[in-house]
Amino acid sequence: MTETPLARIARVEGPGVPVRGNDIDTDRIIPARYLREITFENLGPHAFEDDRAQLRGRHPFDDPRFAGARVLVVNRNFGSGSSREHAPQALLRGGIAAIVGESFAEIFFGNCQAIGLPCLTLPAAQIESLQSLIEEDPAVVIAIDIASGAITAGRAAYQGQMPEPVRRAFTTGAWDALTALQESDDEIHAVYRRLPYVRGWRRP
Amino acid sequence: MGHTLLDKVWDAHAVRELPNGQTQLFIGLHLVHEVTSPQAFQMLAERGLGVRYPDRTFATVDHIIPTDGALRPYVDAMAEQMFAAIEQNAASAGIPLFDRATGRQGIVHVIGPELGLTQPGMTIACGDSHTSTHGAFGAIAFGIGTSQVRDVLATQTMAAAKPRCRRIEVSGALAPGVYAKDVILAIIGRLGVQGGVGFAYEYAGEVFEAMSMDERMTVCNMSIEGGARVGYVNPDATTYAYVEGREYAPAGAEFQAARQWWDSVASDADAAYDDHVQIDGAAVPPMVTWGINPGQVTGVDARIPSPDELEGPDRHSVEEALAHMRLAPGAPIAGTPIDVAFVGSCTNGRMSDLREAARVADGRRVPAHVTALAVPGSQRVKAQAEAEGLDDVFRAAGFQWRDAGCSMCLAMNPDKLVDDQVCASSSNRNFKGRQGSPLGRTLLMSPAMVAAAAVAGEVTDVRALAQVRAP
Ligand code: SF4
Numbered sequence: 001m002t003e004t005p006l007a008r009i010a011r012v013e014g015p016g017v018p019v020r021g022n023d024i025d026t027d028r029i030i031p032a033r034y035l036r037e038i039t040f041e042n043l044g045p046h047a048f049e050d051d052r053a054q055l056r057g058r059h060p061f062d063d064p065r066f067a068g069a070r071v072l073v074v075n076r077n078f079g080s081g082s083s084r085e086h087a088p089q090a091l092l093r094g095g096i097a098a099i100v101g102e103s104f105a106e107i108f109f110g111n112c113q114a115i116g117l118p119c120l121t122l123p124a125a126q127i128e129s130l131q132s133l134i135e136e137d138p139a140v141v142i143a144i145d146i147a148s149g150a151i152t153a154g155r156a157a158y159q160g161q162m163p164e165p166v167r168r169a170f171t172t173g174a175w176d177a178l179t180a181l182q183e184s185d186d187e188i189h190a191v192y193r194r195l196p197y198v199r200g201w202r203r204p
Numbered sequence: 205m206g207h208t209l210l211d212k213v214w215d216a217h218a219v220r221e222l223p224n225g226q227t228q229l230f231i232g233l234h235l236v237h238e239v240t241s242p243q244a245f246q247m248l249a250e251r252g253l254g255v256r257y258p259d260r261t262f263a264t265v266d267h268i269i270p271t272d273g274a275l276r277p278y279v280d281a282m283a284e285q286m287f288a289a290i291e292q293n294a295a296s297a298g299i300p301l302f303d304r305a306t307g308r309q310g311i312v313h314v315i316g317p318e319l320g321l322t323q324p325g326m327t328i329a330c331g332d333s334h335t336s337t338h339g340a341f342g343a344i345a346f347g348i349g350t351s352q353v354r355d356v357l358a359t360q361t362m363a364a365a366k367p368r369c370r371r372i373e374v375s376g377a378l379a380p381g382v383y384a385k386d387v388i389l390a391i392i393g394r395l396g397v398q399g400g401v402g403f404a405y406e407y408a409g410e411v412f413e414a415m416s417m418d419e420r421m422t423v424c425n426m427s428i429e430g431g432a433r434v435g436y437v438n439p440d441a442t443t444y445a446y447v448e449g450r451e452y453a454p455a456g457a458e459f460q461a462a463r464q465w466w467d468s469v470a471s472d473a474d475a476a477y478d479d480h481v482q483i484d485g486a487a488v489p490p491m492v493t494w495g496i497n498p499g500q501v502t503g504v505d506a507r508i509p510s511p512d513e514l515e516g517p518d519r520h521s522v523e524e525a526l527a528h529m530r531l532a533p534g535a536p537i538a539g540t541p542i543d544v545a546f547v548g549s550c551t552n553g554r555m556s557d558l559r560e561a562a563r564v565a566d567g568r569r570v571p572a573h574v575t576a577l578a579v580p581g582s583q584r585v586k587a588q589a590e591a592e593g594l595d596d597v598f599r600a601a602g603f604q605w606r607d608a609g610c611s612m613c614l615a616m617n618p619d620k621l622v623d624d625q626v627c628a629s630s631s632n633r634n635f636k637g638r639q640g641s642p643l644g645r646t647l648l649m650s651p652a653m654v655a656a657a658a659v660a661g662e663v664t665d666v667r668a669l670a671q672v673r674a675p
Contacts, residue, residue, distance in 0.1 A: 054642060115351055201461040201462050
């Protein structure tokens with residue numbers, strides 16, 4: 001059995017890209033036709049593909065000023081809909097290392113945690129300010145300190161939020177849950193043997 | 205103070221608290237399908253791990269499978285490769301695979317209940333957001349991503365944060381022509397597509413008590429469209445009558461023992477909830493979506509909103525939706541012409557759905573310019589529908605009668621919208637591009653409303669047609 005070393009994620013730094021709009025669902029982040037693959041490897045270039053085609057080059061992911069972005073800045077309920085991990089995988093493999101938004105859909109947020117992609121929230125007005133700041137100065141470096149939630153963009157500073165267990169998962173490297181889950185094999189087996197629908201209904 | 209079903213099932217399955225504060229939760233039933241599992245099996249192989257409890261996992265094929273009678277090897281090489289991958293993964297792990305040869309194939313959220321795998325009091329996980337469907341039985345059922353599928357395969361557990369619990373009580377009785385689909389669309393319309401984030405929804409009150417299991421599944425299925433990862437109905441006599449006698453259900457004296465445990469996990473009368481919502485069931489009309497998420501919905505007798513009436517982000521969302529849908533602000537939704545009608549999916553591809561749609565279509569005719577599909581959710585649903593002659597009713601009305609699968613709910617098999625077609629659909633998502641064409645336009649509604657739209661060629665109030673279900 002090979003052990004995966006714990007990868008602590010303490011800091012993300014780099015240029016940003018704003019993608020405006022509420023309720024951007026995972027079908028839009030990665031259209032279902034790209035789920036017809038048995039690996040995640042080739043997803044990177046296809047993030048937001050249909051939205052990009054419709055905007056004919058005017059989507060931020062096609063804007064050369066935002067090439068090389070590390071921090072994606074989004075609005076309300078980002079990642080709603082399908083549980084496809086392909087959505088955060090496409091963003092991660094396209095170079096995104098953190099997402100800052102007004103709010104996130106729950107399964108998407110959990111999938112991001114599971115693959116080491118921190119998501120932080122800011123109030124709507126601050127998201128608007130950060131998005132405008134990046135649009136005006138695409139080279140501005142956004143720095144996120146995961147432990148404190150502090151986000152800086154040039155001279156602007158924001159206080160990002162993240163649930164405590166999720167923050168700890170990133171800073172300790174436990175975002176890759178499997179290693180921790182495997183540690184309690186005996187306790188798992190005890191639950192397995194205790195549940196009546198597993199153990200059989202008539203045994204005491 | 206008593207406890208909710210969520211509390212009790214959570215506690216019964218909690219293995220321990222993880223160092224970061226989340227719960228390590230045992231998953232009693234794990235369902236896998238061909239789309240979200242191959243990468244998980246690959247990740248296991250990379251770590252040199254096997255499937256820890258293969259007796260708790262079951263597999264089916266639904267998303268990519270053609271519904272037009274095509275046989276393997278499929279002409280679509282990618283579909284063939286995905287099918288082969290799940291066959292091989294299931295075989296080497298010792299997981300049963302319900303493929304077409306077994307006669308039990310179908311959409312994962314249709315066959316779990318149908319085979320009696322889904323039972324009250326369980327924790328259930330599947331790499332599919334509509335796993336919330338299984339909550340209809342009083343199970344706590346989660347949609348998970350592929351890395352979590354890996355975790356469940358390797359350990360039969362996953363890391364999870366316990367949600368808060370919102371009790372949604374719908375009182376009274378539904379009017380004729382109003383269905384479970386209308387109730388859940390009304391709930392999402394009221395609470396919003398994000399309203400349920402961080403919550404489990406407990407559906408309670410007379411309307412849900414009166415519902416069949418098929419109907420409860422329709423409601424729980426779309427919990428996730430309201431942002432709630434988990435939704436459930438407490439188990440009762442209706443639940444037990446459905447489960448009894450099914451292939452994987454306990455039988456005889458075991459069934460009686462199971463019933464006692466199932467009764468014991470239901471929410472206590474004095475349980476504490478984090479939030480309450482009250483809705484008058486009698487006031488719910490047949491619902492139709494006009495936008496690009498399931499919360500953008502209105503009664504069939506109402507008008508499409510106008511962005512001018514709104515401000516801020518809501519205004520932007522309505523503008524974006526109407527620009528895609530190319531619907532006129534302020535216009536009535538009834539009368540909107542359609543090109544395609546789709547009855548099917550894990551939301552509304554069960555027997556009662558097909559019966560209601562067939563009742564409306566019976567003796568009527570789909571106009572030549574409309575393509576209409578009736579797609580059973582499983583092979584067993586298909587066989588039962590054919591035994592009742594529903595296939596003949598659909599065909600006579602001009603519907604295509606298909607094989608079981610996800611079909612036109614999403615764009616992973618040959619059933620897709622073309623260009624900017626408008627589809628009246630009994631599925632669960634009206635997202636841009638969801639039905640396979642980036643320009644495609646989806647109107648979500650009940651199966652009876654889809655059938656009404658199909659025969660009228662436009663969105664039509666099913667209550668104006670004679671054959672709606674009596675109150
Ligand atoms: S029918 Fe649609 S929503 Fe349901 S499992 Fe299939 S693709 Fe997903």
